[in-house]
Amino acid sequence: MTYSYVSHLYCPKCEETYSTKEKQQLCKCGSPLLVAYKMDELKSNFTKEDLLKRTPDLWRYHELLPVEDQENKVTLGEGMTPMLHMKNSGKEMDIPNLYMKDEGLIPSGSFKSRGAAVGVSKAKEVGVKELAMPTNGNAGAAWSLYCAQAEITSTIVMPLDAPEITRKECVAAGADLYLVNGLIGDAGKIVGQAVKDYNLFDASTLKEPYRIEGKKTMGLEIAEQFNWEVPDVILYPTGGGVGLIGIYKALRELQELGWIPEGKMPRLVAVQSEGCAPIVKAWEEGKTSAEPWENAETVAFGINVAKALGDFLILDAIRETDGCAIAVNDMKILDEVASVAKADGAFVCPEGAAAFAAAKELRVQNWIKDGEKVVVLNTGAGIKYPNTVEVDAPILQKDEKIVKQATTSK
Ligand SMILES: *Cc1c(COP(=O)(O)O)cnc(C)c1O
Numbered sequence: 001m002t003y004s005y006v007s008h009l010y011c012p013k014c015e016e017t018y019s020t021k022e023k024q025q026l027c028k029c030g031s032p033l034l035v036a037y038k039m040d041e042l043k044s045n046f047t048k049e050d051l052l053k054r055t056p057d058l059w060r061y062h063e064l065l066p067v068e069d070q071e072n073k074v075t076l077g078e079g080m081t082p083m084l085h086m087k088n089s090g091k092e093m094d095i096p097n098l099y100m101k102d103e104g105l106i107p108s109g110s111f112k113s114r115g116a117a118v119g120v121s122k123a124k125e126v127g128v129k130e131l132a133m134p135t136n137g138n139a140g141a142a143w144s145l146y147c148a149q150a151e152i153t154s155t156i157v158m159p160l161d162a163p164e165i166t167r168k169e170c171v172a173a174g175a176d177l178y179l180v181n182g183l184i185g186d187a188g189k190i191v192g193q194a195v196k197d198y199n200l201f202d203a204s205t206l207k208e209p210y211r212i213e214g215k216k217t218m219g220l221e222i223a224e225q226f227n228w229e230v231p232d233v234i235l236y237p238t239g240g241g242v243g244l245i246g247i248y249k250a251l252r253e254l255q256e257l258g259w260i261p262e263g264k265m266p267r268l269v270a271v272q273s274e275g276c277a278p279i280v281k282a283w284e285e286g287k288t289s290a291e292p293w294e295n296a297e298t299v300a301f302g303i304n305v306a307k308a309l310g311d312f313l314i315l316d317a318i319r320e321t322d323g324c325a326i327a328v329n330d331m332k333i334l335d336e337v338a339s340v341a342k343a344d345g346a347f348v349c350p351e352g353a354a355a356f357a358a359a360k361e362l363r364v365q366n367w368i369k370d371g372e373k374v375v376v377l378n379t380g381a382g383i384k385y386p387n388t389v390e391v392d393a394p395i396l397q398k399d400e401k402i403v404k405q406a407t408t409s410k
C-alpha cells in the first residue's frame with residue numbers, strides 16, 4: 001500500500017518543479033514551493049470510507065501528506081480537534097450556525113503543531129539534522145518539541161515580547177533559543193545569517209514546503225467533520241497566512257478527488273489586527289501582494305507579521321473564494337476573549353478572539369448572511385496567554401467569610 005501519493009514540488013509563480021527526495025527551500029525565483037500529489041491515482045485508490053477505521057489524528061490523511069515512509073512520522077497525537085457549535089456566542093452575534101474549530105486542544109496548545117508534525121517528519125525523511133527558524137512563539141515551541149522527538153537540533157529566534165510560555169517550551173525541548181529585541185522580521189534576518197554561517201536548514205514560514213501540508217489538514221478535517229458538506233464561511237486569524245493557504249489547498253484537493261462538490265467553496269476570510277493589517281490593506285486596495293506594515297503591534301501575537309512571504313497566495317485564496325480580509329482592533333479582541341469565555345465556556349487565544357470579533361462585524365455588515373454556517377478557527381489555547389485577562393479577586397484571610405455583593409448574584 002502506498003503511504004503517500006506525493007508527486008513533486010512546484011512553484012506557483014514560475015512553474016519550476018523540484019524533487020521531494022532532497023532538501024528544498026524556496027524556488028530559485030524566490031517564491032515558496034507547493035506540494036503536488038498524484039491526484040489521478042489517488043482518485044482511484046483513496047476513498048472517504050478508508051478514513052472510517054483510522055485514528056483521529058492528522059495522519060489519517062497520510063495519502064495526501066508528503067511523508068513517504070511512515071517510519072519517519074514524528075507525532076504527539078496532533079489533529080482532529082473538536083468542531084464545537086457555539087450556540088450562545090452565535091445567538092449574541094445573530095449567527096445561529098456559528099462553529100469553532102478548537103485548535104487549543106493540540107499538543108503544545110496551538111495549531112502550529114500541525115505544521116511542525118508534518119514539517120519535522122519530512123525534514124527527518126530528507127536527512128535534515130539541524131534547523132533554524134524565526135517565530136512569534138508558538139511555531140518555535142511546536143517545532144522545538146517535534147524536533148526533540150526527531151533528534152533534530154533546533155535554533156529558535158523569537159521577539160522578546162513573544163508569549164513567555166513559548167520560550168519555556170523551547171527550553172524544555174532542548175532548543176537553542178535566542179530572544180531578539182525586535183519583531184519577527186528582525187528574528188528572520190538573524191536566522192537568515194545563521195543559516196548561512198552554520199549551514200542550517202531554514203524552517204522559516206514558507207521557506208520550507210511542508211509546514212503548509214500539516215496546516216492543510218485543518219481544511220480536510222473541517223470538510224470531514226461536516227460530513228463533506230463545506231460551511232459557507234471560514235474565518236482565519238492571518239499572520240504568515242500558512243493556515244489559510246493550507247485550508248484553501250485542502251479544499252481544492254478535495255474537490256479534485258470529488259469528495260466535496262466543485263460548485264461550493266467556503267468564503268475564506270483573512271482576519272488581522274488593526275495594529276498589523278498588511279493583507280487587509282492590500283485587499284482593500286485590490287493589490288495582488290502586500291507592502292510591509294510599519295510599526296506592527298498587537299496583543300494577538302501570532303498574527304503580528306508585517307510582511308508575509310505568501311501574501312500573494314493569501315490574496316489569491318480570498319479572491320478565488322469570494323472571501324474578504326478584515327481587521328479588528330485590540331480592544332475588541334480582548335473583549336471577545338472575555339465574551340466567548342462567558343458565553344460558551346471557551347477560553348480562546350487572542351488570535352481566535354480576533355476571528356470571532358470579525359465574524360460579529362461581518363454579520364452586522366450583512367456580509368455573513370442570515371442562517372449561514374460559519375466556522376471560526378481558534379488557533380490556540382487561551383491559557384498560553386494569561387495576560388489577556390485581568391484578575392481583581394479579593395484576598396481572604398483564613399477565617400474570613402465571603403461577602404457577596406448584591407450585583408454579583410443574578
Ligand atoms: C501563527 C499563529 C497564527 C497565524 O498563523 P499563520 O498560518 O501563520 O497565518 C494565528 N494564531 C496563532 C495562535 C498562531 O500561533
Ligand SMILES: [Zn+2]
Nearest residue numbers: 011014027029
Ligand atoms: Zn519559481
